[in-house]
Amino acid sequence: MPLTLNNVTLPADTCVGITALDQNYAGSFSIDLAGEYYIKELSTHEAYHPSENSPVTATYRPDGDTKEVVTLIEPIKNELKRGGINVIKVDSETGQALPGAIFRLYTIKDEKTSDLGLFTSDKNRKVSITNLEYGRYFLEEITPPKGYTVDDRITELTIDGIKDLILEITNTKTVTEISKTNDSEELLPGAAFLIKDRHDQVVSRFTSSQEPSVVRGLIAGEVYTLIEEIPPSGYVLSPDPVTFTVNEDGTINRIQLQNEQTRVVINKRDALTNLPLSGAEICVWDEMDNIAYEGSTDKSGQIKILGLIPGNYTYKEVRSPEGYIENKSKFSFTIDDKGEVIGDLEILNEPTELIIRKTDEKGHILAGAQFKITDTKGWTYRFRLEEGIYMADPNGEHTHLKTDAEGQIRVRYLPQQTYHINETKSPDGYALAGEVSVEISENSGFSTPLCIEIENQRLSSEKTTDSNNAIQVLPRTGEVPPILLNLLFFVTGTVLILIAVLKKIREKYK
Numbered sequence: 164m165p166l167t168l169n170n171v172t173l174p175a176d177t178c179v180g181i182t183a184l185d186q187n188y189a190g191s192f193s194i195d196l197a198g199e200y201y202i203k204e205l206s207t208h209e210a211y212h213p214s215e216n217s218p219v220t221a222t223y224r225p226d227g228d229t230k231e232v233v234t235l236i237e238p239i240k241n242e243l244k245r246g247g248i249n250v251i252k253v254d255s256e257t258g259q260a261l262p263g264a265i266f267r268l269y270t271i272k273d274e275k276t277s278d279l280g281l282f283t284s285d286k287n288r289k290v291s292i293t294n295l296e297y298g299r300y301f302l303e304e305i306t307p308p309k310g311y312t313v314d315d316r317i318t319e320l321t322i323d324g325i326k327d328l329i330l331e332i333t334n335t336k337t338v339t340e341i342s343k344t345n346d347s348e349e350l351l352p353g354a355a356f357l358i359k360d361r362h363d364q365v366v367s368r369f370t371s372s373q374e375p376s377v378v379r380g381l382i383a384g385e386v387y388t389l390i391e392e393i394p395p396s397g398y399v400l401s402p403d404p405v406t407f408t409v410n411e412d413g414t415i416n417r418i419q420l421q422n423e424q425t426r427v428v429i430n431k432r433d434a435l436t437n438l439p440l441s442g443a444e445i446c447v448w449d450e451m452d453n454i455a456y457e458g459s460t461d462k463s464g465q466i467k468i469l470g471l472i473p474g475n476y477t478y479k480e481v482r483s484p485e486g487y488i489e490n491k492s493k494f495s496f497t498i499d500d501k502g503e504v505i506g507d508l509e510i511l512n513e514p515t516e517l518i519i520r521k522t523d524e525k526g527h528i529l530a531g532a533q534f535k536i537t538d539t540k541g542w543t544y545r546f547r548l549e550e551g552i553y554m555a556d557p558n559g560e561h562t563h564l565k566t567d568a569e570g571q572i573r574v575r576y577l578p579q580q581t582y583h584i585n586e587t588k589s590p591d592g593y594a595l596a597g598e599v600s601v602e603i604s605e606n607s608g609f610s611t612p613l614c615i616e617i618e619n620q621r622l623s624s625e626k627t628t629d630s631n632n633a634i635q636v637l638p639r640t641g642e643v644p645p646i647l648l649n650l651l652f653f654v655t656g657t658v659l660i661l662i663a664v665l666k667k668i669r670e671k672y673k
Contacts, residue, residue, distance in 0.1 A: 181205070204239065211241035212324070244297035244324025250282075250290035250309070255333035260288030264334065265306035268292060272297065284308070295322045307334050310380030312413035336379040336483070337409050339387075339416040343371040343395065343539040346421060350374065354422070355393035359387050371395065375417075383411045389418065398422035399502030425502045427468040429478065431460040433487075434511040435609065439464020443512070444482035450475050460484075473498045480510055486555055486576030487512040488608040488652040513608035515579065517601065519564075519572040520616040523593065528570030533563045535587035536574070539581050543626055563587055575613075578605050586617065593619035 166636040179200070184192035192202075204213045210275075248268075252261045264284040270277045282290045286325045307313040311334035320328055334463045343354045354371040358378065366387070367378050381387060389405040399418055410416055430441040445466055447456040458466045475497050481490040489512075494613075496506025520527040536544045549561035549569060555576040564572045577651060584599045 166360075172618075185508050197627070199305040204241075210244055211323075212244060214239045214241050220235075220342050244322070245325040246293055246297070246322035246324050247291065247293040247295060248300070248302070248320060248322075249327060249329045249561060250284065250292075250302070250330070251331045252284040252288045252290065253331065253333055255331075255335045260286070261308040261311065261334055262286045262288065263306075263308045264304060264311075264332075266290055266304050267303045269301050269303075271301065281305070290301060293327075297324050302330070302331065307383060309382050310336055312337050312383055313411065315413070319640075335413070337381050337383050337413075337416075339378040339381055339409065339418065340390065341369075341371070341376045342375045342417070342419045343531065344421050345398070346423070348421075351395040351398065351422060353393075353395040354391055354398075354420075354554055357390050357392060359388045359390065375551075381409045381416075383409050383413075385409055391420070393500055394422055395503050396472045398424050399426070424469040425471050425473075425498055425504070427471055427496065427498070427504050428508060429460075429466050429468070430509045431464045431466075431480075431484070432509060432511055434513045440484045440487065440512060442484040443480055443487075443510070445478055446481050446582055447471075447476055447509070448480040468490060471498055473500050473502070476506075480512075485578040487514055488579070490606050509561075514575045515577050515603050515607045515608055516612035517603060517607065517610040518612050518614045519566070519574070519584065520614065521566040521570040521572075521590070521619065522616055522656065523619055529590040529593065530566050530568050530570055530595075531571075531588075531590045532566045532586060532617075532619070533584050534572065534584055536563075536565055536577075537583045537585070539583070544577070544582075575609065579603050579607070584615075584617075588620050592622055594622055595619075 165298060166172060180192040182192055192342060200424045236270065250266065252264045253259060254261055262284050266282045266284075268279040268282060270279065274536065276279065279292075279295075282292055284290050291511040298321070301319060302318045302324065304316075306313045309650055314332055314334055318330065318332070320330070320524075322328070341356065343351045347352055350371070350373055352370075352372045356369055356371070358367040358381070360366050360382075366381070369376050369378065371622075386406060386408050389407065390399040399422060401422055405418060407418055429445060430468070431443045431445075432438065433440055439460075439462075441460050441462045441464060445462045445666050447468065449455045454479075455471060456468045458468075460466050475495065477493055477495045479493045480490045490510050490570060492510075494503055494507045494510065496508060498504055504637050519534065522531045523529055537542070542553055543562050545557060545559040546553040546561045547556040548554075552573045552575055553561065553564050555574070555578075564574065566572050580600045582598060586596045588596045596619055599615060599617055600617055601613060603613060
């Protein structure tokens, strides 16, 4: 019913008193008139909702003067403010929903951390946390979705009880950067790779380009193996797999792999001694008969060809080293997709060989004859003597070659050209032979040597040769000179003829 005070009727909802609760959460009002009232909470603790209106009735005692103290039987109650958090987890570039992210939610009260649990994003990319009391909270991602880097930010949230919080948190895929380079650190395109996880499952395949190759989405903290399947063209396959762990801190994994160029080594050797031969010119052709390489063997008897692409190749010697005959055989080798070289990579050369045989007119062998060999310009060749064979050598100590007990001189390593052979000393009792010209050609190898035979004519008396090649005839000791014998024969013949003539004359006149 309406209240009347001093003949004034008070309208409904008129405030007749205000009180504040004391430390015991109690308060009182002074009411002058009996009637129906309600208590309305004007303010409360920030963590609570204000209470609903609480009705109360005030009456007078029978004596009419003493006010009645009215006590609420039920205390006024406040409801604690509550709210929720909705986290949306998406890819930072595509906005794609990301399930599997795990978050930790905690509060800090009185400098103590209180964990409220772990929460995982569902297939709809959401994490929903409800019925959280009013207050300050902290949300931290501890495990990212597979293939993504963890968002290491700690997000501070406040539940105000007014509305639920909606929070979008993004993740970036892990990045692994692979560079394929040569020894000059230049990027090499065309290398084929695969990546396997710890279960030996292939998780990625890619081919290198002029830029570093980027692989996204490998699981942070996991161990992977990088394997090269095909090398860049002209390079050798990297034989060893590379094991790496994806960084968990979100930094880029950078892997650099170097490749060596394909390397073909052709060896040139002496067929007799197996020693390396320098100066041989070799030409290499590819499958299309294009020249792929031309070069000469070095002092180690090798040519080293770098960077040939996979395929089939042929090669041959186009010019032999001095003192050798050309090897006319054609050889081949193959470079496979891994850069490995398969084939015949050695060329043998026969040294040139000249055999001089010394005989008389009856074919008997003659030892002890000496010769010198000159070229067409008059240059006298020098030789070293090894196991009875004369080896052409600019530093050799021999310029005169001597026939052995078998009447032979064997000469090796003369360059292919024309030579003059001059006898400088004949065997005892023989005249010097004249100059002989020979040509060492591509057919004059040790397996088919050039053989010449030089005859000496026997002298009717012993002759020797001086240093100027003059022939001096010496009489033999105790022997009548030939001129006296001839004179004796002439006189004797004449006397016999005269005797015969005189005898015929006498017979005629008898």
